[in-house]
Amino acid sequence: MIDRFQAAAEAAGAVVGRFPTLAEAARHVRETTGGPVAASELPDAVRKALADLRFASPQEYRDVRFGLSFATAGVAATGSLLLExxxxxxxxxxxxxxxxxxxxxxxxxxxxxxxLSGTLYRLLASHPSSYLSLTTGPSRTADIERVLTIGVHGPKELHILILEGE
Amino acid sequence: MSRKIIHQKINDAFLRRALGNFAAQYPAARARAFEGEDFEALRERISAARKESLRILPEMVQRFTEHAERTGAVVHLCADAAAARDTILEIVRQKGADLLVKSKSMTSEEIRLNHHLEKAGVRCLETDLGEWIIQLAGERPSHMVMPAIHKNRDEVAALFSRETERHCAPDIPALVEVARETLRDGFLSAKVGLSGANVAVADSGAIGLVTNEGNARLVTTLPRTHIALIGIEKIVPSLAEALDIVSMLPKNATGQKITSYVSFIRGPSGDGRELHLVLLDNGRSELARHPRFQEALKCLKCGACANVCPVYETVGGHVFGHIYVGGIGLVLTPFFHGDRNARDILGLCIGCRRCNEVCAAKIDIEGLILDLRERGKKLPAQKPLMGTFMRNRTLFHAALRAAYLAQKPFQGRDGRIRHLPLVLGCDTGNRSLPPIAARPFRDLARERVAAKPLVPGERGRVLFFSGCLADFVYPELCRDVMESLEKLGYAVVFPQEQLCCGIPARYSGETGIARDMARLNTEALLAERADHVVTICPTCTMSLKRDFPELLLGDPGRHARALELAGKVVNFSELAARSIVEIEAPGEGAAVTYHDACHLRRGCGVFQEPRAVLERIAGRPVREMDGHDGCCGFGGSYAFKYPEISYEILKRKLDSIAASGADTVAVDCPGCRMQIEGGLDGAGSSVRVEHTATLVAERLRGE
Incomplete structure (x- = not known):
């Protein structure tokens, strides 16, 4: 299943890394980012593992190079991530x-x-409001001469860090 | 549609290349996207769910509204375009905004939102790359999913240079970067964002957005007020139906398994933010109650009908459509933008039915276009004249004989017609036409003697319905049909009372005449005892089998008789294929390539039988050509009404034929034969075009 997910995600243009522990994944994040990071809600354990990272304020997001988030689920057939x-x-x-x-x-x-429909159904019903996003690969367009171009208004790169041991 | 615009689009080299490349790549990409999925089952589910939702549309609106309001969203139900525009303007003004950032919404195009808001002093900023390009160009989308497919990189660079007041090179990644950088300020500064919705879920009040660029996420996130403009037909009962649509859309639209982003938004995201759901009726409630045309509202706006349309491929969406483009655009235009805008475009459909084959909601797009023509404009002189001639067998046939004499001055030495004087008002468009025969088959039939069966025992009694073109232009083909079937063991009769099948009348929107033809032909063809009624023109087959019972629905007795007739109607190749066991071709003749007639393959679902008959009875191996099931551009009177479009479509077929290397093209339709033969002759090719029946007859005669 993980292999299938990885193959599909890579086919969609994502970069996939597999990590035996959260600590190793966190180290990879630290090494990759260096500077401040824009982050969405992260589980406490992840926050803790990245405690030494500087998290940017929303006002800075425009100029921040890296965004960080934690997926609720993955879809093997398409390499998609479910983000709440x-x-x-x-x-x-x-x-x-x-x-x-x-x-x-x-x-x-x-x-x-x-x-995934059960999960989606539950998440849509459990809060008064919700915003669920299935993300597959980086942002893309083919609006000029149908030439596929990666990275328009959204991320130009999507790195998926699979935590295998957790 | 003016000939000048058609001519201009046909000669737009970039447009032709862009659409041609896409048309060539799309089928394979689509097939890959659907690998391992059951497209038919998926579209069947979508179609059924849509139909049910349309049946209870007011209830769906109510359920969605209730659930959405519980999330804190504000729901505005707007009866028409003006009400929706006013509602949106009011929200924008309340927020003290003078800028509206937008992600792609065809519904906002439908109500011409930008135009009206700009007049009221609100700047609209399209952020979908394609939409932004056409906004800068002051144009409208030429495709529902790829709005700027008609623009090349040089044009885009010029538009961007003008907008940004700096030089932008015609380099696609660089241009995309310009859009990213330039539009960022809009996202970050706007107080109000507007999106469309691909789907709205009744039992949760959520909306779904299926996008690739990421602009919709910014539009629905950065401004504190989000307006979603939603046609009420987009409401589905629950998430299950929404997921079917999410699964269908990208595959059918562009051949993607899934888009980069699929978002479900339910309620405003707290913190004093607002979500306004503007539900647009604009004639949908009324259309949903229409017994026939309600089907059009099942549309998901995937654009697949344009992707496979040979006419769209030739002229693009600025000709083939109004605001909604492609096959379904032709259907939706009269309801959303009036008969005046629909009148010119409804005639542009060639009737090949490829759109029906790929429609995500299984809409009978081609059938709806035909029915809409009936409502459209009719030429004042057309009706009485057409009716008088078609209903009266003697008059109709006398007119065709007169035409035989009139054509004499235009015939070449070989009898073919290559130039027609302009006074006749039609253009052969680089094709030659076969002459009207000196004696139609209906005269020859009286004199002929039946051929001897090659195998003992009678297989059944057959009535031969020839269709007008074969009767008057290809009498030798009719002879081949009767002779082949007789040799295969059938007793064959040519009923002299048969008339035109009525298709030309139906295609011109003259249902009254078509109904008379249905009545008269049903009587003529049931007057004699027969096991089968054999046709050699699949358009006639569809008329006899599908249209006659429908046209005679109002009269239970006649309807029942039409159904009886429909049960007997069979295409020549279908019947011949049943004799394969007894008659096997001895040895192999030269290979042929096969052209699938649109109405045979997609209208009757017949494509294996003719190939089997060719290989096993006629002894001609079939060498498949690329695009063997693509339209030849004939479409009946279409070839004369839009000769330029017809010829462009034909050229693609001629290229495929040449590339196949075969010296003969087999086809099961006299119309396709005439078109392809004319094109090959015009191009100086020696490739021969024959009806399958002729190749069978040749073999059975031992030629």
């Missing part, structure tokens, strides 16, 4: 920076979109 982005600032963190890093726990990968 009900907080507008968190949404901005995945939409404005040119490079997005997303954690994905391997055990949350499901085979296809249909098998």
């Amino acid at each position: 982005l009900s907080d507008p600032a968190g949404r901005g963190a995945t939409a404005l920076p040119p490079v997005n890093l997303v954690f994905l726990t391997a055990s949350t990968i499901v085979p296809d979109l249909q098998s």
Whole structure:
């Protein structure tokens, strides 16, 4: 399932890395980003693992190079990530920076979109309002001469960090 | 549609190349996207769900409204375009805004939102790359999914240079970067953003957006007020139906498995933010109640009908459509933008039915276009004249005989017609026409003697319905049909009372005449005892099988008789294929390539039988050509009404034929034969075009 997810995500233009532990994934994030990071809601454990990272304020998102988020689930058939982005600032963190890093726990990968419908249904019903985003690869366009061009208004790069041991 | 505009689009080299490349790539990309998926089952589900939702549309609106309001969203139900525009303007003004950032919304094009808001002093900023390009150019989308497919990089660079007041090179990645950088300020400074919605979910009040560029996420995130403009037909009962649509859209639209972003938005995101859901009726409620045309509202706006349309490929969406383009655009235009705007474009459909084959919601697009023509404009002199001639067999046939004499001055030495004087008002467009025969088959039929069967025992009694073109232009083909079937063991009769099948009348919107033809032909063809009624023109087949019972629905007795007739109608190749076991061709003849007639393949679902008959009875191996099921550009009177478009479509077919290397093209339609033969003759080719029946007859005669 993880292999299928990785193949589909890579076919969609994402960069996929697999990490045995959160600590190793966190180290990779630190090494990649260096500077400040725009982050959407992250689980406490992730925040803790990245405690030494500087998190940017939403006002800075326009100029920040890296966005960081944590996926609720992955879809193997299409290499998609399900992101819960009900907080507008968190949404901005995945939409404005040119490079997005997303954690994905391997055990949350499901085979296809249909098998995600229960989760989607639950998430849509559980809060008074919600914003769910299925993200597949970086932002893209083919609006000029149908030439595929990666990175228009959204991220130009999408890095998926699969946590295999968690 | 003016000939000048058509001519201009046909001669727009970039447009032709862009559309041609896309048309060539789309089928394979689409097939890959649907790998492992059951397209038919998926579209069947979508179609059924849409139909049910349309049946209870007011209830769907109410359910969606209730659930959406519970999330804190404000729902505005707008009866028409003006009400929706006013509502949106009011929200923008309340927020003290003078800028509206937009992500792509065809519905906002429908109500011409930008035009009206700009007049009221609100600047609209399109952020979808294609939409921004055409906004800067002051044009309208030429495709529902790829709005700027008609613009090349040089034009885009010039537009961007003008807008940004600096030089932008015609380099696509650089141009995309210019859009990213330039539009950022708009996203960050706007107080109000407007999106469309691909789907709205009744039981949660959520909307779904299917996008690639990421602009919709910015439009629905950065401004504190989000307006979504939604046609009420987009409401589905629950997430299950929404996911079917999400699964269908990208695959059918552009051949993508899924888009970069699929977002479900339910309610405003707290913190004093606002979400306004503007539900647009604009004639939808009324259309949803129409017994026939409600089907049009099942449309998901995927644009696939344009992607496969040979006419769209030739002239683009600025000709083939109004604001909504492609096949479904022709259908939706009269309802959303009036008969005046629809009148010129409804005639542009060639009737090849490829759109029906790929429609995500299984809409009978071609059939709806035909029915809409009936409502459209009719030439004042057309009706009485057409009716009088077609209903009266003697008069009709006398007129065709007169035409035989009149054509004499225009015939070349080989009898073919290559130039027609302009007074006749039609243009052969680089094709030659076959002459009207000296004696139609209906006269020859009286004198002929039946051929002896090659195998003992009678297989059944057959009535031969020849269709007008074969009767008057290809009498030798009619002879081949009767002779082949007789040799295959059938008793064949040519009923002298048969008339035109009525298709020309139906295609011109003259349903009354078509109904008379249905009545008269049903009587003529049921007057004699027969097991089968054999046709050699698939358009006639569709008329006899599908249209006659429908046209005679109002009269239960006649309807029942039409159904009885429909049960007997069969295409020549279908019937011949049943004799394969007894008659096997001895040895192999020269290879042929096969052209699938649109109405045979997509109208009757017949494509294996003719190939089997060619290989196993006629002894001619079939060498497939690229695009064997693509339209030849004939379309009946279409070839004379729009000769330039017809010829452009034909050229693609001629190229495929040449590339196949075969010296003969087999086809099961006299119309396709006439078109392809004319094109090959015009191009100086020696490739021969024959109806499958003729190739069978040749073999059975031992030629």
